[in-house]
Amino acid sequence: MFIFVLQTIWLYISELAGKDLDLDIIFRFLLYFSPKLIPLVLPLTILVSSIMVFGNFAEKYEFAAMKSTGISLQRAMRSLMVFIFLLSGTAFYFANNVIPWSEYKSLNLRRNIAQLKPAVAIAEGQFSEVGDISIKVAKKSGDNGQFLEDIIIHKKNPNRAGNYTVIKANEGELTSEEGSNTLSLILKDGNYYDEIISSNPQKITDKPFAKSYFDAYTINIDLSEINNIDLEEEQELSNEKMYRISELKMEIDSLSDKFNQDIKKFPEDIKVRSGITTITSNFKPETSDLRPVDNIMDVYNDVEQRQILELAISNVNGAVQTINAKKIDFQNKQKRLNKYEIALHDKYVIAFGCIILFFVGAPLGAIIRKGGMGLPMVVAITIFLTYHFLGIFAKNSAENGKLLPFFGAWLSTFIMLPLGIWLTYRATTDQGIFDVSSITEPINRFFKKLFKIKRQK
Structure with a gap:
C-alpha cells in the first residue's frame, strides 16, 4: 500500500506541488484517494503473501513433515481458506461502502479547494x-x-x-x-x-x-x-464509482429506460423532419388537371427545378448531420451505461478475485518450493500484471461496446479460475507445474517403435 501511495504522489505531484496547499489538505487528498487503491493492492498482496508463505513451507520441508503425519495440503490450507473468505467479504463491504464514500469526499475536497483557492x-x-x-x-x-x-x-x-x-x-x-x-x-x-x-x-x-x-x-x-476533471491519467471523473450496489441498479434502470426511449423516438423525429408525413395532407390534386409524366421534375421549369434540388440537398445534408450527431450521442450514452454496469460487477469481482488469486498463489508456492522476496515476488508480479492488464483491456472493450459489461468485468477472473483449479490439483497430487516426462515419454516410445520396425525390415 505504501508503494502505491508513493506512486500516487509522483503521478499527481504537478497537481499538488507549488499550489500553496496546506499539509492537512494534501494528507486528506491522499486519505481519500487511498481506498481507490485497495482493489489494486489487495489481490496483489494476497497473491504475493500466499506464494511466499507456502513457498517457505515447501522450501523448509514443512509440507513433507505435515504429510508424514497425515496432514494433506487441503487441511493445511483450511484455516487460511476461512480467513480468505472472511477477507473477501470484508473487501466486498469495502468496495460497496468505503470506496463510494471516498469518491464523494474527494470530489467535495476538490470543489472546496477550487472555491477557497x-x-x-x-x-x-x-x-x-x-x-x-x-x-x-x-x-x-x-x-x-x-x-x-x-x-x-x-x-x-x-x-x-x-x-x-x-x-x-x-x-x-x-x-x-x-x-x-x-x-x-x-x-x-x-x-x-x-x-x-x-x-x-x-x-x-x-x-x-x-x-x-x-x-x-x-x-x-x-x-x-x-x-468533473479527475486527477487520474485520462482526467475524467467516473461518477459511477460513487454509488453503492442498490444505487447503481437504480441508475442503470433509469439510464436504460431513457436510452430506449431516445432510440424509439429518434426515427419518428427524422420521419417528421423529412416531411413525408405532410405530403399526403398537402397534396390535393385536381383530377381535371392531371396529366401523365415520366419524371415529376418535368412539371416545373428550370428555375423551380434548381430550387427544388437545392432544397432537397440541403434537407438531406441536414438529416445526415443530425443522424451523425445523434449517433455520437447514442455512443456516449451507451458508454456511460456500460460504465455503470461494469462498476456494479466490480463490487463482486474484487471479492471473488481475492479467493481465486489465493488458490493460484498457495499451490504455486508449494510447487516452486521457494520462499522469500526473490522468485516468489517475480512470479506473483508477473501473474498479477497479466490478471490486471487482461482486466483493463476487457473493461475498455466493454465500455466501447465490443464486449458485454458482464464479460468485461469478469473476464480476467474467469481466466484465472481454471489456472487456480489446475495448480491446486497439481500441488495436491505432488506434481510439478510441467511434467516433462509426460511429454518426452510418448516421444521416446514412438522412436523406439520406429527403430524396431526398421530393424525388422
Whole structure:
C-alpha cells in the first residue's frame, strides 16, 4: 500500500506541488484517494503473501513433515481458506461502502479547494484548461493567488473546432463566493480578438478578425466542470464509482429506460423532419388537371427545378448531420451505461478475485518450493500484471461496446479460475507445474517403435 501511495504522489505531484496547499489538505487528498487503491493492492498482496508463505513451507520441508503425519495440503490450507473468505467479504463491504464514500469526499475536497483557492486550477507560465477556456498568466499574487498579470485566454467555441477567440488583458482577478459553483474571472485593460469565418474563399486568405477594447470584462466559469476533471491519467471523473450496489441498479434502470426511449423516438423525429408525413395532407390534386409524366421534375421549369434540388440537398445534408450527431450521442450514452454496469460487477469481482488469486498463489508456492522476496515476488508480479492488464483491456472493450459489461468485468477472473483449479490439483497430487516426462515419454516410445520396425525390415 505504501508503494502505491508513493506512486500516487509522483503521478499527481504537478497537481499538488507549488499550489500553496496546506499539509492537512494534501494528507486528506491522499486519505481519500487511498481506498481507490485497495482493489489494486489487495489481490496483489494476497497473491504475493500466499506464494511466499507456502513457498517457505515447501522450501523448509514443512509440507513433507505435515504429510508424514497425515496432514494433506487441503487441511493445511483450511484455516487460511476461512480467513480468505472472511477477507473477501470484508473487501466486498469495502468496495460497496468505503470506496463510494471516498469518491464523494474527494470530489467535495476538490470543489472546496477550487472555491477557497481558485488559483489552484491556473499555473504560471503555461496554458491551463479551466472550463471552456485555456488560460496562461505570467504571474500570480495575493494570499490565494487570485491576482493575475499578463493574461492570455483562448476561448473555445462549441460550434467550431479550434481557437477562434483570443482575449488579452494586463490584469485580472479570480473571485468566488462560499458555496457557489461559479468562478468569476474579472479582466481589466485588455483586448478581445475574434476571427471571422467568411463564406468568400478569397477573403479567407486575408484572415479577417474583429477587435474590441475593454476596461473590464468578466468571464464566469462553471466549477462543476472543473470538479468533473479527475486527477487520474485520462482526467475524467467516473461518477459511477460513487454509488453503492442498490444505487447503481437504480441508475442503470433509469439510464436504460431513457436510452430506449431516445432510440424509439429518434426515427419518428427524422420521419417528421423529412416531411413525408405532410405530403399526403398537402397534396390535393385536381383530377381535371392531371396529366401523365415520366419524371415529376418535368412539371416545373428550370428555375423551380434548381430550387427544388437545392432544397432537397440541403434537407438531406441536414438529416445526415443530425443522424451523425445523434449517433455520437447514442455512443456516449451507451458508454456511460456500460460504465455503470461494469462498476456494479466490480463490487463482486474484487471479492471473488481475492479467493481465486489465493488458490493460484498457495499451490504455486508449494510447487516452486521457494520462499522469500526473490522468485516468489517475480512470479506473483508477473501473474498479477497479466490478471490486471487482461482486466483493463476487457473493461475498455466493454465500455466501447465490443464486449458485454458482464464479460468485461469478469473476464480476467474467469481466466484465472481454471489456472487456480489446475495448480491446486497439481500441488495436491505432488506434481510439478510441467511434467516433462509426460511429454518426452510418448516421444521416446514412438522412436523406439520406429527403430524396431526398421530393424525388422
